[in-house]
Amino acid sequence: MLNWYLETTNEDTVISTRIRIARNISGIPFINKMTQEDAYNVINTMKKAIQNIDYGLKILLLKDMDDITKLSLIEKHIISPEFALNKTNLGAIAINEEENICIMINEEDHLRIQTFSAGLNLENALYLATEIEKKLGENINYAYNEKYGFLTSCPSNVGTALRTSIMMHLPALTKTKNIGKVLNVLNSFEMNIRGVYGEGTSSKGNIYQISNKQTLGVTEEETIQNLKAIIDRLIEQEKLARKILTKKPIELEDEIYRAYGIFTNCRKISSDECTMLLSKIRLGVDLGIIKEITNAKVNKLEIYTKPANLQKQLGQVMDGYTRDIKRADIIKQIICE
Amino acid sequence: MLNWYLETTNEDTVISTRIRIARNISGIPFINKMTQEDAYNVINTMKKAIQNIDYGLKILLLKDMDDITKLSLIEKHIISPEFALNKTNLGAIAINEEENICIMINEEDHLRIQTFSAGLNLENALYLATEIEKKLGENINYAYNEKYGFLTSCPSNVGTALRTSIMMHLPALTKTKNIGKVLNVLNSFEMNIRGVYGEGTSSKGNIYQISNKQTLGVTEEETIQNLKAIIDRLIEQEKLARKILTKKPIELEDEIYRAYGIFTNCRKISSDECTMLLSKIRLGVDLGIIKEITNAKVNKLEIYTKPANLQKQLGQVMDGYTRDIKRADIIKQIICE
Numbered sequence: 286m287l288n289w290y291l292e293t294t295n296e297d298t299v300i301s302t303r304i305r306i307a308r309n310i311s312g313i314p315f316i317n318k319m320t321q322e323d324a325y326n327v328i329n330t331m332k333k334a335i336q337n338i339d340y341g342l343k344i345l346l347l348k349d350m351d352d353i354t355k356l357s358l359i360e361k362h363i364i365s366p367e368f369a370l371n372k373t374n375l376g377a378i379a380i381n382e383e384e385n386i387c388i389m390i391n392e393e394d395h396l397r398i399q400t401f402s403a404g405l406n407l408e409n410a411l412y413l414a415t416e417i418e419k420k421l422g423e424n425i426n427y428a429y430n431e432k433y434g435f436l437t438s439c440p441s442n443v444g445t446a447l448r449t450s451i452m453m454h455l456p457a458l459t460k461t462k463n464i465g466k467v468l469n470v471l472n473s474f475e476m477n478i479r480g481v482y483g484e485g486t487s488s489k490g491n492i493y494q495i496s497n498k499q500t501l502g503v504t505e506e507e508t509i510q511n512l513k514a515i516i517d518r519l520i521e522q523e524k525l526a527r528k529i530l531t532k533k534p535i536e537l538e539d540e541i542y543r544a545y546g547i548f549t550n551c552r553k554i555s556s557d558e559c560t561m562l563l564s565k566i567r568l569g570v571d572l573g574i575i576k577e578i579t580n581a582k583v584n585k586l587e588i589y590t591k592p593a594n595l596q597k598q599l600g601q602v603m604d605g606y607t608r609d610i611k612r613a614d615i616i617k618q619i620i621c622e
Numbered sequence: 623m624l625n626w627y628l629e630t631t632n633e634d635t636v637i638s639t640r641i642r643i644a645r646n647i648s649g650i651p652f653i654n655k656m657t658q659e660d661a662y663n664v665i666n667t668m669k670k671a672i673q674n675i676d677y678g679l680k681i682l683l684l685k686d687m688d689d690i691t692k693l694s695l696i697e698k699h700i701i702s703p704e705f706a707l708n709k710t711n712l713g714a715i716a717i718n719e720e721e722n723i724c725i726m727i728n729e730e731d732h733l734r735i736q737t738f739s740a741g742l743n744l745e746n747a748l749y750l751a752t753e754i755e756k757k758l759g760e761n762i763n764y765a766y767n768e769k770y771g772f773l774t775s776c777p778s779n780v781g782t783a784l785r786t787s788i789m790m791h792l793p794a795l796t797k798t799k800n801i802g803k804v805l806n807v808l809n810s811f812e813m814n815i816r817g818v819y820g821e822g823t824s825s826k827g828n829i830y831q832i833s834n835k836q837t838l839g840v841t842e843e844e845t846i847q848n849l850k851a852i853i854d855r856l857i858e859q860e861k862l863a864r865k866i867l868t869k870k871p872i873e874l875e876d877e878i879y880r881a882y883g884i885f886t887n888c889r890k891i892s893s894d895e896c897t898m899l900l901s902k903i904r905l906g907v908d909l910g911i912i913k914e915i916t917n918a919k920v921n922k923l924e925i926y927t928k929p930a931n932l933q934k935q936l937g938q939v940m941d942g943y944t945r946d947i948k949r950a951d952i953i954k955q956i957i958c959e
Contacts (some may be wrong), residue, residue, distance in 0.1 A: 535947055539889035550883025552876035610872055 289385035290361060290588055291593030293581040294404030297571035298520045300452040300492065302406045303362070304414040307394040307437045308421075309428040315395060315438045324375035327395045329380060330425060331388070334578040337468040338420040341521065342388070353458045353602065358387075362452070365403065368392040378502070379403055386417065393438050394446075396421070398569075404515060407449060408507045415505070432580065443503035449512050452481065453519060456491040457526035468493075468543040475499050476515055490560040490587075495519070527572065541569035545577075549620055553609040559616075561592045578620065586619055626722035627925055628807065630918040631741030635857045636920070637789040637829065640699065641751040644731040644783035645758075646765040652775045653730060661712035664732045668716060668725070671761040678718040678755065679725070685711040691940065693930030695724075699789070699818075702739065703770045705729040723754065723774060725923045726933065730762045730775045731759070731783075740921065742853060744786060744846045745826075763876035770838065786849050789818065789831040790856060793905045794863035804859055812836050813852055827897040827924075829841035832856070878906035882914075884959055890946040896953075915957065921955055 290301065308368040309315060310330060313323050318360055327346065335342045347355065347369065355369040362386070367601055379388040389397040398421070428436040431539050436443040442448070458464040471478050479490040495516065497508050544565035548554075554562075567583045569575035588594050590612050598602055599611060627638065646652060647667060650660050665681065682691065684706065692706040693805045698721070703725055705713055714767035716725040724863050726734040735758070736752040765773040770780040779785070795801040818829040832853065838918050857937055867874050881902035885891075891899075904920045925931050927949050936948060 535889050539950075542887040542889055543884050546882050546883030546885075546887030548883075551877040552872055552879055613876075 287383065289383055289401050291581055291585050292403040292581055293329075294415050296404040296520075297456070297580075298523045299405040299516065300403070300454055301362075302402045302404065302410045303450040303452075304407075304410040305416050305450070307435070307442050307448075307449040308396040308418065309436060309438070310395045310400065311426040313395065313426045314317055316391060316395070317438065317465055319391075321375060324391050327391055328377050330422075331377070331396070332419050334420055335379055338417065339422055340381040340417065342386060344377055344379050345599045347371070347376075347378070348375040348586075353596050357591070357597040358595050360591040361525075361569055361588060363387045363399070364389055365392065377590055386413070390419075394442070396425075397538055405451065407451075407487050407513055411447075411449070411509055412504060413454045416472075418482040429469050441498075442500050444499075445503060445508060447505050447508055448496055448500070449508060450494050450496040451512065451516050453493050453495060453516070454564065454567055454571075455493055455519070456521050456564050457530050458523050459491045461526045461529055463522070463526055467519065470494065471515060474511075474515055476512070489557060489564075491564045504594070527568075531572065537572075538569075538574050541565050541572075543576050544602075545569065545575055548616060551613050551616075553606075554590075554613050555609055555617070556592055557592065559612060560587075563587050563590075567579070582619065582622075587615060588620060589615055624720065626720055626740055628767055628918055629740040630916055633741040633857075633915075634851065635790055635792070635860045636742040637791055638699075639739045639741065640787040640789075641736045641737045641744075641747040642785040642787070643709070643751050643755050644763075644772070644779050644785075645733040645755065646773060646775070647924075648763040648765045651730060653695065653732070654775065656712075656728075659714060661728050664713050664728055666925055667762060668714070668727055668758075670671060671758050672716055674761055675754065675757040677843075678804070679716040679720070681714055681716050681727075684708070684713040684715070688929050690933050692791055694928075694934040697928040697930050700736070700760075701710050701726055702729065706719055716906060717936045718925050723750070731779070733762075740882050742788065744788075744843065744850055748786070748842060748846055750782075761863045764790045770880075778835075779837050781836075782840060782842050782845060784842050785837070786845060787833040788849065789857060790830050790832060790853070790860075791828055791901065791904055791908075792830055792856070792860050793901050794809050794867050795826045795860050798863045798866055800859070800863055804856065808832065808852060808856075811848075813849070826894060826901075827832055828901045832848055847872055868909065873905075873910075878902050878909075878911050882906065885953060888950050890943075891950050893927065893929055893954070896949060897924075900927075906921050910914050910946070919956065920957075923953060926952055928933075 310329055313319065323499055332344055358364045359369050360364050363384060364378060364387065375391050377390040379390065380386065385401045387398065387399050398414050398417050400410045401411045435446040437443050437446050456463060468478050475498045475548055477496045477498055481494050482492065497512050515557065516571060521577055544562040548562045549565060563583060563586060566575060570578060570580050570583055589598055592608055595608055595612055595615060598615065603611060638940065647664060652661055661744045669681055672681065687729045696703050696706050701715060701720060701724065713728040717723065719875050722738045726736065735751050735754050737747045739747045767773055772783040773785050774780050790803060792843055795804055805815050812835045814833045816829065816831055818831050834849050844853065881899045885899045885903060900920060900923060903912060904917065907915060907920055909919050926935055929945055932945055932949055932952060933953065939947060
């Protein structure tokens with residue numbers, strides 16, 4: 286069974302799709318008001334509920350997980366940093382082996398049902414999340430208000446309580462200095478956008494997460510449609526920018542292959558440099574310049590070279606210096622697979 | 623028949639050995655006083671003289687050679703820039719196919735008999751040069767003075783008129799910042815040292831040329847012995863410095879393999895960058911870190927990537943931009959041979 290993030294996709298620009306539906310259990314106080322007993326109550330309710338649905342979900346308590354495992358899930362964007370690093374230790378996750386389903390329990394809401402998919406896959410991811418929400422709903426009574434819809438801990442999620450996030454790789458828009466303009470337009474469309482690595486909207490790896498703001502007064506389908514329209518425009522803009530770059534083919538190939546040369550030959554490499562080089566390599570693979578590897582391998586390289594996943598993979602805790610060396614080793618290993 | 627500069631050597635630090643013996647023909651005015659007729663007289667004398675000796679030498683007149691051919695010989699350090707670029711067009715060379723013998727005719731002296739060898743090969747190179755000098759002397763009457771020895775155009779060469787030059791690669795002494803100290807010591811031993819690429823004693827490719835100053839009051843054998851002693855010390859110092867570098871093996875390997883990665887993957891590369899990367903690669907090959915290529919291949923890469931040799935090799939005159947691209951091509955070609 287392949288992890289979702291290791292799958293090959295046909296879509297160049299979109300790395301992954303995430304759907305997140307927030308739900309709370311009626312009769313149990315919301316997170317900021319709940320006692321330890323309430324928290325266990327939520328976990329136990331979920332333990333029973335997942336027995337009746339068929340997704341191979343297993344409950345793991347955060348307090349039983351070591352830091353590297355938690356950090357490795359953060360690096361894969363499967364759980365939120367705030368949730369994983371919360372000291373109250375009342376959190377849990379329900380996760381399957383492929384890791385394309387992960388329900389965060391006692392995060393900001395009692396339940397945050399998440400589904401993940403490589404590439405652009407909004408409809409399927411939403412279908413799966415909705416299906417899980419419905420099946421769980423047969424055993425769980427969700428907090429719901431006729432006027433507002435589903436109630437959530439934070440008012441910004443009330444209504445559909447649906448957040449859809451798309452991870453996009455936008456190296457050409459960044460390189461041609463058009464990214465700022467494009468991001469401004471997005472903001473006016475009620476979309477959130479942020480760089481995945483680095484502060485604010487800047488992004489070392491040229492990876493950006495685009496998600497909907499609105500949850501109230503729209504349907505799930507409308508949310509998906511709106512986001513899809515925006516993403517399509519972004520793909521179009523990025524492809525236009527890539528066309529501009531390919532007008533200087535030698536310069537582009539040179540930049541990409543120098544990155545590939547360093548990446549595959551270095552003996553030690555930091556996580557930041559790795560992220561930067563992988564962005565160029567990903568662009569090279571997308572454009573058919575680098576034929577040596579597939580985009581699935583780029584995805585694998587991106588995950589396995591992150592600090593916690595690297596340590597998880599090698600089954601040992603390592604200092605930064607050792608990680609930089611082992612990162613170079615694992616790169617060569619994955620490239621040669 | 624292999625060109626001398628493409629031969630494999632056992633010596634890490636010494637790239638090549640050159641012997642140069644200056645001679646003038648008795649009865650013909652020295653260069654700065656000679657007429658065009660005198661110059662032709664020298665050339666014709668040599669034409670006859672080489673018929674009686676057996677080294678496969680051919681006379682080529684500078685005025686019949688195109689610029690790229692002349693520049694390619696300069697890049698190989700076979701002829702001097704001043705000689706090649708002289709507009710009076712009275713110069714010629716007598717050269718064999720392996721290019722390990724090249725007599726410059728009408729350079730600063732009537733004859734400058736030069737022999738070349740890969741690696742450290744003083745005795746053999748001197749033996750060959752002396753043999754040629756003797757055989758030519760059977761047909762040519764050299765300008766000679768009982769008191770001073772052989773007479774030369776510039777007083778600094780009078781006596782043996784012997785200049786021996788050793789081309790050394792000293793990356794570790796440079797990197798450990800000991801090169802300045804070492805060069806100062808050399809100066810006090812009456813040796814000339816200069817960086818081969820770049821101004822003064824700095825050297826982009828970490829390649830230095832060491833040659834004797836003294837020609838008066840010493841024998842040829844003493845000159846060789848003195849130089850040999852200095853070179854041995856330099857080799858020793860460089861090897862000590864290399865040992866220091868190998869104390870941080872990961873850092874060293876990382877630096878060397880990053881250079882190798884860029885070198886073998888780039889799509890365009892300047893001559894300067896090429897020189898810098900080749901220095902690191904040469905060190906890597908010397909230390910057994912890079913096993914993919916031999917030092918003979920490094921020598922070949924160094925010669926064939928120089929601007930004029932690149933154009934000579936490809937049989938076309940190219941602008942700088944095109945050369946940078948073709949240089950990257952030829953690197954890949956030679957690496958894969």
